[in-house]
Amino acid sequence: xxxxxxxxxxxxxxxxxxxxxxxxxxxxxxxxxxxxxxxxxxxxxxxxxxxxxxxxxxxxxxxxxxxxxxxxxxxxxxxxxxxxxxxxxxxxxxxxxxxxxxxxxxxxxxxxxxxxxxxxxxxxxxxxxxxxxxxxxxxxxxxxxxxxxxxxxxxxxxxxxxxxxxxxxxxxxxxxxxxxxxxxxxxxxxxxxxxxxxxxxxxxxxxxxxxxxxxxxxxxxxxxxxxxxxxxxxxxxxxxxxxxxxxxxxxxxxxxxxxxxxxxxxxxxxxxxxxxxxxxxxxxxxxxxxxxxxxxxxxxxxxxxxxxxxxxxxxxxxxxxxxxxxxxx
Amino acid sequence: xxxxxxxxxxxxxxxxxxxxxxxxxxxxxxxxxxxxxxxxxxxxxxxxxxxxxxxxxxxxxxxxxxxxxxxxxxxxxxxxxxxxxxxxxxxxxxxxxxxxxxxxxxxxxxxxxxxxxxxxxxxxxxxxxxxxxxxxxxxxxxxxxxxxxxxxxxxxxxxxxxxxxxxxxxxxxxxxxxxxxxxxxxxxxxxxxxxxxxxxxxxxxxxxxxxxxxxxxxxxxxxxxxxxxxxxxxxxxxxxxxxxxxxxxxxxxxxxxxxxxxxxxxxxxxxxxxxxxxxxxxxxxxxxxxxxxxxxxxxxxxxxxxxxxxxxxxxxxxxxxxxxx
Amino acid sequence: xxxxxxxxxxxxxxxxxxxxxxxxxxxxxxxxxxxxxxxxxxxxxxxxxxxxxxxxxxxxxxxxxxxxxxxxxxxxxxxxxxxxxxxxxxxxxxxxxxxxxxxxxxxxxxxxxxxxxxxxxxxxxxxxxxxxxxxxxxxxxxxxxxxxxxxxxxxxxxxxxxxxxxxxxxxxxxxxxxxxxxxxxxxxxxxxxxxxxxxxxxxxxxxxxxxxxxxxxxxxxxxxxxxxxxxxxxxxxxxxxxxxxxxxxxxxxxxxxxxxxxxxxxxxxxxxxxxxxxxxxxxxxxxxxxxxxxxxxxxxxxxxxxxxxxxxxxxxxxxxxxxxxxxxx
Numbered sequence: 001x002x003x004x005x006x007x008x009x010x011x012x013x014x015x016x017x018x019x020x021x022x023x024x025x026x027x028x029x030x031x032x033x034x035x036x037x038x039x040x041x042x043x044x045x046x047x048x049x050x051x052x053x054x055x056x057x058x059x060x061x062x063x064x065x066x067x068x069x070x071x072x073x074x075x076x077x078x079x080x081x082x083x084x085x086x087x088x089x090x091x092x093x094x095x096x097x098x099x100x101x102x103x104x105x106x107x108x109x110x111x112x113x114x115x116x117x118x119x120x121x122x123x124x125x126x127x128x129x130x131x132x133x134x135x136x137x138x139x140x141x142x143x144x145x146x147x148x149x150x151x152x153x154x155x156x157x158x159x160x161x162x163x164x165x166x167x168x169x170x171x172x173x174x175x176x177x178x179x180x181x182x183x184x185x186x187x188x189x190x191x192x193x194x195x196x197x198x199x200x201x202x203x204x205x206x207x208x209x210x211x212x213x214x215x216x217x218x219x220x221x222x223x224x225x226x227x228x229x230x231x232x233x234x235x236x237x238x239x240x241x242x243x244x245x246x247x248x249x250x251x252x253x254x255x256x257x258x259x260x261x262x263x264x265x266x267x268x269x270x271x272x273x274x275x276x277x278x279x280x281x282x283x284x285x286x287x288x289x290x291x292x293x294x295x296x297x298x299x300x301x302x303x304x305x306x307x308x309x310x311x312x313x314x315x316x317x318x319x320x321x322x323x324x325x326x327x328x329x
Numbered sequence: 330x331x332x333x334x335x336x337x338x339x340x341x342x343x344x345x346x347x348x349x350x351x352x353x354x355x356x357x358x359x360x361x362x363x364x365x366x367x368x369x370x371x372x373x374x375x376x377x378x379x380x381x382x383x384x385x386x387x388x389x390x391x392x393x394x395x396x397x398x399x400x401x402x403x404x405x406x407x408x409x410x411x412x413x414x415x416x417x418x419x420x421x422x423x424x425x426x427x428x429x430x431x432x433x434x435x436x437x438x439x440x441x442x443x444x445x446x447x448x449x450x451x452x453x454x455x456x457x458x459x460x461x462x463x464x465x466x467x468x469x470x471x472x473x474x475x476x477x478x479x480x481x482x483x484x485x486x487x488x489x490x491x492x493x494x495x496x497x498x499x500x501x502x503x504x505x506x507x508x509x510x511x512x513x514x515x516x517x518x519x520x521x522x523x524x525x526x527x528x529x530x531x532x533x534x535x536x537x538x539x540x541x542x543x544x545x546x547x548x549x550x551x552x553x554x555x556x557x558x559x560x561x562x563x564x565x566x567x568x569x570x571x572x573x574x575x576x577x578x579x580x581x582x583x584x585x586x587x588x589x590x591x592x593x594x595x596x597x598x599x600x601x602x603x604x605x606x607x608x609x610x611x612x613x614x615x616x617x618x619x620x621x622x623x624x625x626x627x628x629x630x631x632x633x634x635x636x637x638x639x640x641x642x643x644x645x646x647x648x649x650x651x652x653x654x
Numbered sequence: 655x656x657x658x659x660x661x662x663x664x665x666x667x668x669x670x671x672x673x674x675x676x677x678x679x680x681x682x683x684x685x686x687x688x689x690x691x692x693x694x695x696x697x698x699x700x701x702x703x704x705x706x707x708x709x710x711x712x713x714x715x716x717x718x719x720x721x722x723x724x725x726x727x728x729x730x731x732x733x734x735x736x737x738x739x740x741x742x743x744x745x746x747x748x749x750x751x752x753x754x755x756x757x758x759x760x761x762x763x764x765x766x767x768x769x770x771x772x773x774x775x776x777x778x779x780x781x782x783x784x785x786x787x788x789x790x791x792x793x794x795x796x797x798x799x800x801x802x803x804x805x806x807x808x809x810x811x812x813x814x815x816x817x818x819x820x821x822x823x824x825x826x827x828x829x830x831x832x833x834x835x836x837x838x839x840x841x842x843x844x845x846x847x848x849x850x851x852x853x854x855x856x857x858x859x860x861x862x863x864x865x866x867x868x869x870x871x872x873x874x875x876x877x878x879x880x881x882x883x884x885x886x887x888x889x890x891x892x893x894x895x896x897x898x899x900x901x902x903x904x905x906x907x908x909x910x911x912x913x914x915x916x917x918x919x920x921x922x923x924x925x926x927x928x929x930x931x932x933x934x935x936x937x938x939x940x941x942x943x944x945x946x947x948x949x950x951x952x953x954x955x956x957x958x959x960x961x962x963x964x965x966x967x968x969x970x971x972x973x974x975x976x977x978x979x980x981x982x983x
Contacts, residue, residue, distance in 0.1 A: 096555075097554040104548060106551070107566050122555075154646070470965075473922045592820070592922075595924075607923050610828035633816070
């Protein structure tokens with residue numbers, strides 16, 4: 001029996017931004033796989049390179065940012081070097097993307113129905129009639145009440161949560177195999193967030209879709225993700241199954257992150273804080289980017305970059321990772 | 330939406346009343362109307378009698394109301410210089426200016442929007458850069474120099490096109506048109522380009538910057554992320570949103586064309602109202618100046634109203650009585 | 655770009671806060687040169703060329719009596735026999751050579767340009783100064799006092815803005831001519847021009863200053879100044895005015911280009927500077943009469959000068975606007 005090909009594979013993906021003061025590297029040699037039906041949560045502070053990674057996968061980096069190294073494989077096929085015209089056929093069709101702010105993601109001058117049918121007509125070989133039917137079904141699926149009557153409505157006639165549902169319907173209307181959701185709940189009311197997360201989770205299960213869920217909300221991750229990738233200053237700090245990342249983090253940064261998050265550190269007497277702040281991309285330290293803030297840092301950390309500990313499925317980029325027994329003590 | 334339009338109409342009326350006040354004050358206080366009508370030989374009785382017949386002894390608001398009443402009926406008084414009714418002089422000249430303005434406006438709008446979109450989409454291409462640099466020269470180049478340059482190249486050197494006047498015109502009732510004769514059409518080319526070029530560069534630069542702004546928006550990003558074709562992203566999604574702010578300014582620019590016709594008409598000796606106005610300014614022919622001011626204000630106000638209505642038509646967010654309420 | 659830390663997008667910081675006694679403070683000039691504005695200037699060849707041309711033309715105008723070969727408006731220095739000399743060709747009668755030719759009166763075109771430049775620049779600067787003082791004052795008053803004052807000022811501004819400034823200038827010019835007795839008209843022409851152009855151009859200043867004032871007015875430091883009993887005038891001058899200087903500077907530069915063009919246009923239309931005191935526009939008006947008879951130089955050189963002046967001031971304004979508004983680049 002052959003090993004199933006992962007839906008998405010990143011192989012040392014690197015993104016550079018040339019500026020007038022030298023080159024910045026917001027994404028630095030990031031590698032991971034996402035299997036069919038799997039939800040990978042990507043966490044980190046703002047500026048850690050989460051969104052940039054998502055944009056790089058779908059080929060929507062804002063110039064001058066560009067992929068300067070590594071590969072992006074979609075179902076085993078390399079897509080980071082495709083010509084624009086071919087990439088356009090992949091976006092929406094095989095990779096769906098949801099952005100943070102539903103208020104600005106929809107074109108205010110076109111009806112919801114128009115935006116859905118144009119996307120369906122673009123990717124699927126159906127006529128206008130069929131596209132409209134599918135659009136209604138799509139709205140229905142994401143929980144828009146009386147979908148048929150809402151087709152002619154403009155985005156401003158929906159509430160924030162409903163708009164995010166429309167956005168999700170739009171991202172999924174051509175039945176992609178991979179969904180990238182970039183902070184899909186951050187801009188929403190807390191009461192609506194849970195609904196949207198539940199919706200995303202349900203759709204992934206039902207369709208067997210792989211998902212990359214970018215967020216800085218550990219609560220969302222703990223609830224939704226199968227595996228978690230932790231990013232710090234453009235680099236992958238740690239990746240592993242959600243239980244392990246939340247319960248037994250190995251990278252000191254992950255450990256600090258969990259200890260400072262209410263949802264993940266339930267039962268802990270008080271929240272801990274990581275001293276200092278993430279370095280700016282134009283002032284990265286030598287060696288491990290976390291070393292200036294790390295309680296376990298030693299000389300080696302300040303010189304030798306890129307340690308890699310553990311297997312492909314669960315690894316931490318740390319010379320002196322926290323061992324399980326140590327944590328238990 | 331009806332309330333919105335009624336409010337705009339109300340505001341327009343106030344603007345027109347204010348402009349009317351300016352025009353009336355010019356009429357009443359700049360230069361002495363009596364002196365202009367009677368000349369040097371006059372008696373005190375003549376003056377008093379004329380003051381009475383002209384109503385100059387009435388209170389100011391009464392005079393102003395009477396002035397407005399006459400203006401609404403198309404009576405703008407008698408030109409000091411030509412001793413003929415101003416309304417008649419303007420009616421003779423209006424077709425020339427309106428035809429010129431129409432052709433220039435059409436040119437400015439179509440070419441301006443086309444080039445604006447082109448330079449926004451190909452923002453780093455060499456053609457876009459050349460057009461942008463050329464447009465900067467276009468903005469710095471005074472209109473009259475453009476006219477002179479065109480005259481020199483196509484009139485003096487190449488001798489292809491006439492350099493002054495309207496050519497032959499055909500009378501259609503009171504309207505005289507240059508559209509129906511070959512010489513009329515040929516005469517129109519250089520003035521129309523001269524008049525349209527400045528507005529064209531402005532519209533182009535505006536469309537470009539608005540479009541670049543729109544292309545940065547999340548919904549464009551999302552449209553791209555859905556894999557829509559470039560044509561659909563640029564024209565269906567971006568251009569329509571670009572038009573919302575562009576409509577306002579463009580409307581004003583088209584109104585400005587009528588005013589800028591003053592310069593073009595002087596360069597090409599085009600027998601329109603602009604040339605009439607400049608002569609009026611030179612000879613302090615107050616009734617003509619006042620009438621021109623009021624007519625052009627009416628035109629501006631109407632264009633503004635039209636722009637507001639267009640705005641509501643394009644942007645569904647402004648339609649308060651939406652279909653899905 | 656949302657993932658990028660803010661600081662990476664800013665230019666180099668000028669040496670701030672070197673207040674400590676031990677540190678040798680760089681000279682004031684050095685500080686200005688190092689600042690963002692100067693940095694951007696040194697990296698914009700267009701801005702440098704534009705500044706050079708503008709400076710050269712301004713200096714030429716100021717020192718016109720020294721740089722010109724003759725005073726073209728001193729009848730004793732003119733020789734009618736020199737009329738219509740082509741550029742660089744010795745005159746058939748007098749044998750004199752004029753590098754830019756002469757007009758019908760035998761005036762040296764080079765000298766008339768220098769004197770014309772003087773008038774054009776004088777009118778331009780004075781008109782902008784007038785518009786600036788008027789606009790900034792009214793804008794401050796409207797923004798700070800609010801209420802009834804604001805309504806009147808901004809209504810007038812709105813109505814005036816509906817009309818193209820050239821039309822407003824023409825009207826003001828016409829009215830002024832009506833008021834001034836015929837025998838003084840030529841003498842007063844220059845001042846009437848300044849008044850007309852200045853009055854047609856104050857609105858931009860007023861709108862920007864009012865907007866900025868509204869923002870500043872509610873900031874804590876202004877409230878504090880009010881609490882300690884500073885007078886309104888002092889608050890406006892000391893606290894609010896400095897904050898609106900950079901947009902005002904941008905508008906003033908762009909207005910200067912517009913004012914120069916407006917003056918040239920009015921003079922060309924025959925309602926500006928009189929032939930006894932010709933500006934560049936008047937020279938072009940005169941030169942147009944000789945275009946058909948082949949004496950192109952009478953028009954060509956003044957037109958080039960006007961174009962160079964208007965273009966370089968415009969380019970400076972454009973650069974300034976971009977340099978002071980980091981959002982755009």
